[in-house]
Amino acid sequence: MATPHIKSLESDYPWITPSIPLITSAPMRLISTAPLAIAVSRAVGLGFLGSGTDVSTLPDLLSECTASFSSSPIPNTPPEILPIGVGFICWGASLSDAIKAIAESRLKPAAVWLFAPERIENLVTWTTSIREATNNLTKIWIQIGTVNDTNYLAQHCKPDVFVIQGSDAGGHGLNQSSSIITLLPECSDALSQSGFAHIPLIAAGGIMDARGAAAAIMLGASGICMGTRFLASFEAELSKGYQDAVLSASDGGVTTNRTSVYDRIRGTPGWPSSYGGRGVLNDTFWDSEKGLDDEQNKRLYAEASQKGDLGWGIKGIGGRMCTYAGTGVGLVREVKGAEEIVKEVREGMRKLLKIE
Amino acid sequence: MATPHIKSLESDYPWITPSIPLITSAPMRLISTAPLAIAVSRAVGLGFLGSGTDVSTLPDLLSECTASFSSSPIPNTPPEILPIGVGFICWGASLSDAIKAIAESRLKPAAVWLFAPERIENLVTWTTSIREATNNLTKIWIQIGTVNDTNYLAQHCKPDVFVIQGSDAGGHGLNQSSSIITLLPECSDALSQSGFAHIPLIAAGGIMDARGAAAAIMLGASGICMGTRFLASFEAELSKGYQDAVLSASDGGVTTNRTSVYDRIRGTPGWPSSYGGRGVLNDTFWDSEKGLDDEQNKRLYAEASQKGDLGWGIKGIGGRMCTYAGTGVGLVREVKGAEEIVKEVREGMRKLLKIE
Numbered sequence: 200m201a202t203p204h205i206k207s208l209e210s211d212y213p214w215i216t217p218s219i220p221l222i223t224s225a226p227m228r229l230i231s232t233a234p235l236a237i238a239v240s241r242a243v244g245l246g247f248l249g250s251g252t253d254v255s256t257l258p259d260l261l262s263e264c265t266a267s268f269s270s271s272p273i274p275n276t277p278p279e280i281l282p283i284g285v286g287f288i289c290w291g292a293s294l295s296d297a298i299k300a301i302a303e304s305r306l307k308p309a310a311v312w313l314f315a316p317e318r319i320e321n322l323v324t325w326t327t328s329i330r331e332a333t334n335n336l337t338k339i340w341i342q343i344g345t346v347n348d349t350n351y352l353a354q355h356c357k358p359d360v361f362v363i364q365g366s367d368a369g370g371h372g373l374n375q376s377s378s379i380i381t382l383l384p385e386c387s388d389a390l391s392q393s394g395f396a397h398i399p400l401i402a403a404g405g406i407m408d409a410r411g412a413a414a415a416i417m418l419g420a421s422g423i424c425m426g427t428r429f430l431a432s433f434e435a436e437l438s439k440g441y442q443d444a445v446l447s448a449s450d451g452g453v454t455t456n457r458t459s460v461y462d463r464i465r466g467t468p469g470w471p472s473s474y475g476g477r478g479v480l481n482d483t484f485w486d487s488e489k490g491l492d493d494e495q496n497k498r499l500y501a502e503a504s505q506k507g508d509l510g511w512g513i514k515g516i517g518g519r520m521c522t523y524a525g526t527g528v529g530l531v532r533e534v535k536g537a538e539e540i541v542k543e544v545r546e547g548m549r550k551l552l553k554i555e
Numbered sequence: 556m557a558t559p560h561i562k563s564l565e566s567d568y569p570w571i572t573p574s575i576p577l578i579t580s581a582p583m584r585l586i587s588t589a590p591l592a593i594a595v596s597r598a599v600g601l602g603f604l605g606s607g608t609d610v611s612t613l614p615d616l617l618s619e620c621t622a623s624f625s626s627s628p629i630p631n632t633p634p635e636i637l638p639i640g641v642g643f644i645c646w647g648a649s650l651s652d653a654i655k656a657i658a659e660s661r662l663k664p665a666a667v668w669l670f671a672p673e674r675i676e677n678l679v680t681w682t683t684s685i686r687e688a689t690n691n692l693t694k695i696w697i698q699i700g701t702v703n704d705t706n707y708l709a710q711h712c713k714p715d716v717f718v719i720q721g722s723d724a725g726g727h728g729l730n731q732s733s734s735i736i737t738l739l740p741e742c743s744d745a746l747s748q749s750g751f752a753h754i755p756l757i758a759a760g761g762i763m764d765a766r767g768a769a770a771a772i773m774l775g776a777s778g779i780c781m782g783t784r785f786l787a788s789f790e791a792e793l794s795k796g797y798q799d800a801v802l803s804a805s806d807g808g809v810t811t812n813r814t815s816v817y818d819r820i821r822g823t824p825g826w827p828s829s830y831g832g833r834g835v836l837n838d839t840f841w842d843s844e845k846g847l848d849d850e851q852n853k854r855l856y857a858e859a860s861q862k863g864d865l866g867w868g869i870k871g872i873g874g875r876m877c878t879y880a881g882t883g884v885g886l887v888r889e890v891k892g893a894e895e896i897v898k899e900v901r902e903g904m905r906k907l908l909k910i911e
Contacts, residue, residue, distance in 0.1 A: 346806040346885060366722060366808070367734050377808030377882030378734030380761035380770060381723050385806070385885045405736035414736060414770035417907055450702040450741070452722070452733030526733030529702060529741045551773055553909045 203397035204421045211338050211359060212309055214275040214282060218243040220548065221422030222412070222541050223401060224429050226250065226286020226312050227370065227523075233263040234434040235537055240282045242541035243273065247284040247312055252291025252469070257300040261285075265306045279336060281306035287325075288371075289316035291469055294325055298332045307336040312362060314342040315371065315474055319351060326356040342403070344373035349386045353395045360399050361386065362424060366457075367405030367477075369427040369525030374457055374475045379404050379415060387419035407527035409547025416552055425544070427525040432537040440508030442534065444522045447514040448479045449529030455479050460487045461521040464500045479522040481512060559753035560777045567694050567715060568665055570631040570638060574599040576904065577778030578768070578897050579757060580785050582606065582642020582668050583726065583879075589619040590790040591893055596638045598897035599629065603640040603668055608647025608825070613656040617641075621662045635692060637662035643681075644727075645672035647825055650681055654688045663692040668718060670698040671727065671830055675707060682712040698759070700729035705742045709751045716755050717742065718780060722813075723761030723833075725783040725881030730813055730831045735760050735771060743775035763883035765903025772908055781900070783881040788893040796864030798890065800878045803870040804835045805885030811835050816843045817877040820856050835878040837868060 201209065209216045222244040224235060228251030239246030248264070250257045264283045268276070276282050285308045287297055301308060311329055316322050326339050338359035343349045349361060363386050364372050365379035376382065379402045390398055402415035403424040412423045429435050430445045448454055457475040462468060464483050470476075478484075487496055503510035503519035512518025524531075535543075549555060557565065565572045578600040580591060584607030592602030604620070606613045620639045624632070632638050641664045643653055657664060667685055672678050682695050694715035699705045705717060719742050720728050721735035732738065735758045746754055758771035759780040768779045785791050786801045804810055813831040818824060820839050826832075834840075843852055859866035859875035868874025880887075891899075905911065 345809050347809070365734065365736065367737050373808075375809055375812060378721065378723050378736055378761060380721065380734055380736060380767055381763065381881070381883035381886065382808055384764065384766045385883070388886070405734060407737065408740065410740045410774050411736055413773035417769035417773055418766050452729075452738055453701050453703070453731055456731060525737070527737035527741070530737060530744070 202421075204399040207359070207397050208399050208421055212245070213277070214273050215243055215245065216275075218545060219421065220412070220416050221245060221401070222545055223247060223284070223422060223424045224537065225403065225424050225426030226284065227426055228252070228288065230430070230435050230437050231286070232436045233260050235429060235432060235436070236283050237264055237267050238432070238434045238537035239541055240273065242538040244541045245282070245284055245309065247286045250285050250287050250292065250297070252288045254287075254292050254296040254300060257285065257297070258303065261300060261304040261308065265304060268306065279307055281308050283308055284310035284312055284340065286312040286314065289313050289321060289325060290471055294328060298328055301329065301337060302332050307333045310338045310340050310360070312340040312342060315471060317471060319348060322352060323355050326358065340401070343386070344376045344382070346382070346385050346389050350389055350393065353390055353393060353398065358398065360401055362401045362403050363420070365402070365404030367526040368403055369455070369477050369528070370523040371470060371474050371476045372404070372457065373473055379418060383415065383418040383420055405525055405527045407530035409544050409551055411527065412544050412548040413551035416548070427528055428531055428540060429537060430524060431531045431534045432540055433534060434537045438508055438511070440511035440520065441522055443508070444479055444511040444515050444518055445524050445528055445531055446534070448524065451524070451526035451528040455524060455526055455528060456484070458484060460484050461523070463493055464496050465521050476523050477525060479515060479524050479528060481515065481518040481520070481522065483519045483521070558777070560755040563715070563753050564755050564777055568601070569633070570629050571599055571601065572631070574901060575777065576768070576772050577601060577757070578901055579603060579640070579778060579780045580893065581759065581780050581782030582640070583782055584608070584644065586786070586791050586793050587642070588792045589616050591785060591788060591792070592639050593620055593623050594788070594790045594893035595897055596629065598894040600897045601638070601640055601665065603642045606641050606643050606648065606653070608644045610643070610648050610652040610656060613641065613653070614659065617656060617660040617664065621660060624662065635663060637664050639664055640666035640668055640696065642668040642670065645669050645677060645681060646827055650684060654684055657685065657693060658688050663689045666694040666696050666716070668696040668698060671827060673827060675704060678708060679711050682714065696757070699742070700732045700738070702738070702741050702745050706745055706749065709746055709749060709754065714754065716757055718757045718759050719776070721758070721760030723882040724759055725811070725833050725884070726879040727826060727830050727832045728760070728813065729829055735774060739771065739774040739776055761881055761883045763886035765900050765907055767883065768900050768904040769907035772904070783884055784887055784896060785893060786880060787887045787890045788896055789890060790893045794864055794867070796867035796876065797878055799864070800835055800867040800871050800874055801880050801884055801887055802890070804880065807880070807882035807884040811880060811882055811884060812840070814840060816840050817879070819849055820852050821877050832879050833881060835871060835880050835884060837871065837874040837876070837878065839875045839877070
C-alpha cells in the first residue's frame with residue numbers, strides 16, 4: 200500500500216509513477232545544463248537545471264528542454280508540464296527574473312528547487328510567488344540541512360517536497376550538519392508529528408550508486424538525488440580536467456572537505472556564512488592552510504586556470520582549480536551516459552529493496 | 556545464499572547465526588560495563604565491554620560476565636567462549652595488561668575491538684599477541700575511519716571484522732571523515748578488490764533505530780553497532796544528568812560537533828591529534844569558542860561537576876559536563892532495557908529488509 204508521500208509523488212508527477220523511488224540529478228550551477236537534465240528525465244528520473252544565482256540563461260535552458268519534450272514527450276506527462284526541474288540558489292538569484300522565465304516558458308517546469316536563502320523567511324515569498332505564477336503547476340522543492348529548518352518551512356511554506364541534504368554532499372551545504380543517516384529519519388519523524396507526513400523526502404549527500412540509494416529509502420526517503428555521480432556523465436557540462444580530478448580521487452572523507460576557500464579564491468562570494476563548499480582538496484586549499492594569503496592564492500589560481508585541464512593537476516596532484524565533489528568521490532570510477540547511470544542505480548536499488 | 560562475510564560471522568560466532576545481521580553495542584569507556592554488555596549479548600547481539608585506556612578493571616568485568624554466562628549459557632556458544640567482546644583504546648591501554656586479563660579469564664572473550672592506536676602499525680602487534688594468547692579463540696575487530704587505513708590493516712592484520720565508523724558517531728572518532736553512506740561501500744569495494752571480501756563489516760556512526768540499521772545493511776554491512784542509542788538504556792553506566800541531556804537534545808547535526816575541548820577541559824588528554832570527541836555542545840564548548848581560556852574553563856567545569864546531575868543543566872540548558880553523543884541524539888527519546896532495544900531494532904530492521 201502506497202504511503203502518503205508516495206501518493207503525493209504519484210499525484211504530482213504522474214509520469215514518474217512506474218519509476219518510484221524517484222531518482223533526480225542535482226541542480227549543479229554551470230554543470231547541470233539542458234543535456235544532463237534532459238537525459239535524466241528521459242530515463243524517467245527528474246533532471247534539474249542548475250540555474251544557480253544567475254537566472255539570465257534560464258530562458259534558453261527552458262526553451263532547449265521544451266523543444267526536446269514537445270517533439271518527444273514522456274508518456275503521461277500533463278500537456279502543460281515540462282518534466283524538468285529548475286534549481287535556484289536563493290540568496291543570489293533574482294526572484295522576479297525567475298518568475299518571468301517560468302511564466303514565459305510555454306511548458307511549466309515540473310518543479311523548482313529552492314536552496315540557501317539569505318534568510319529562511321525569504322522562502323515564503325519564493326514559494327508563494329512561484330505557486331501563483333504557475334497556478335500551482337510548478338511544484339516547490341526546498342532543500343534543508345537541519346530538523347529545525349524543516350519544521351519551520353513545513354509550517355510556513357508547506358513545500359511539495361523536501362530535499363534533505365546530508366554532510367557528505369559535494370558543493371555547497373551547511374558547514375555543520377549530520378549525514379542523511381540521522382538527518383533523514385529525524386526530519387521524517389518531525390514531519391509525521393506535525394501533520395506533514397505526506398511531504399516526500401528526497402535524500403541528497405553521498406549517494407553514488409544503488410547501495411546508497413537503497414539505504415536512503417530505508418531511512419524514509421521516497422527518492423534520491425545524485426550530484427557528484429553525474430559529474431562523471433557525458434552530459435555534464437564541465438572540463439575534462441575537473442572530471443579527471445573526480446575520477447582519480449578516492450577516500451573522500453579525508454580527501455574532500457567543506458570550506459569557503461574556493462569561494463574566496465575563485466571569486467564566488469555571497470554565500471551566507473553558514474554555507475561552505477565540499478570539494479577535493481588541492482593546493483589552493485593546502486597553501487591557504489599553510490598561511491598563503493588570499494591575494495597570492497588568487498594569482499596562483501588565475502595562473503592555473505590558464506593551463507586548461509592541467510589546472511586540475513595530473514591525477515589530482517598539483518591541481519589548484521575548484522573541484523567540488525562529495526565524500527563519495529571514490530565510488531565514481533567511470534564516465535557513463537546519464538540515462539545509463541539512472542537506469543543502473545534504479546535497477547540495483549530495486550533489486551536490493553526487493554521491489555517487484 | 557550466504558555471502559562470504561556472512562559465512563565468516565556464522566563460523567566465528569555460531570550462536571549468533573539466527574540473529575544476523577548482527578547488532579552490537581559500542582565499547583563506550585566507563586559506560587559499557589558488564590550489565591550493558593551482558594544484556595546485549597543475552598538478546599543475541601554482541602555486547603562489548605568498554606575497557607578503554609585503563610585495563611585495570613577488566614579482570615573484574617570479565618569475571619562478572621563469565622559468571623553470568625557460565626550459569627546460563629547462550630545455546631551454541633562454544634564452551635570456552637564468553638559471548639562478550641572487549642574494546643581497547645590502543646594509544647592508552649596496556650597491551651600486556653590486556654593480554655594478561657584475557658589469558659587469565661576462564662572463558663575467552665569472543666572478540667576484541669581495537670581502536671585509535673598511536674600509530675597504525677601498532678595494531679599488528681596487538682593483533683598477533685591476542686591471537687597467540689587465545690589460540691585464535693578471541694577474534695580481532697578493528698575500527699577504522701578511512702579507506703586507506705582499511706587497505707593497510709587488511710593487508711597487515713587480516714582482522715576478523717572491520718568496524719567502519721562514520722562521521723555521525725558520538726564520542727571519539729576522526730576529526731575529518733565521511734559518514735557510513737560513502738565510507739562503507741568504498742571500504743567494501745576496496746576489500747573485494749584486494750581479496751578480503753570475506754571480512755564482515757560492522758557499521759557504526761548514526762545508527763539509532765531499525766531505519767539506520769537497515770540502511771547500513773544496504774550499504775554492504777553485515778551488522779551494526781550502536782553507542783548513543785544505548786546511552787538511554789537502563790543498563791548503561793552513566794549519570795541521570797548525562798542521560799537526560801541525551802534525551803532532551805535534538806537536531807544533532809547542529810547541536811553536536813566533534814571537538815577536543817572536552818578532552819582538554821575534563822582532563823582526558825592523550826588522544827592522537829587526528830581524533831576528537833563528538834558531543835552535545837554546551838557552555839564548556841561555547842565559552843571556549845568565545846575565547847574563555849582553558850584554565851578558567853576547567854575551574855567552571857569542576858564547579859559544575861560538584862552539582863551532580865545539574866552539571867548537565869536543565870533540559871540541556873546551562874550545562875557544562877561532557878555529553879558525548881552522536882548526530883542521531885534526536886532520535887533517542889526513551890530509556891529502555893538494552894535487550895528490548897536490540898530486539899526492537901532487529902525486528903524492525905528485518906521487516907524493512909524483508910528478511911523471512
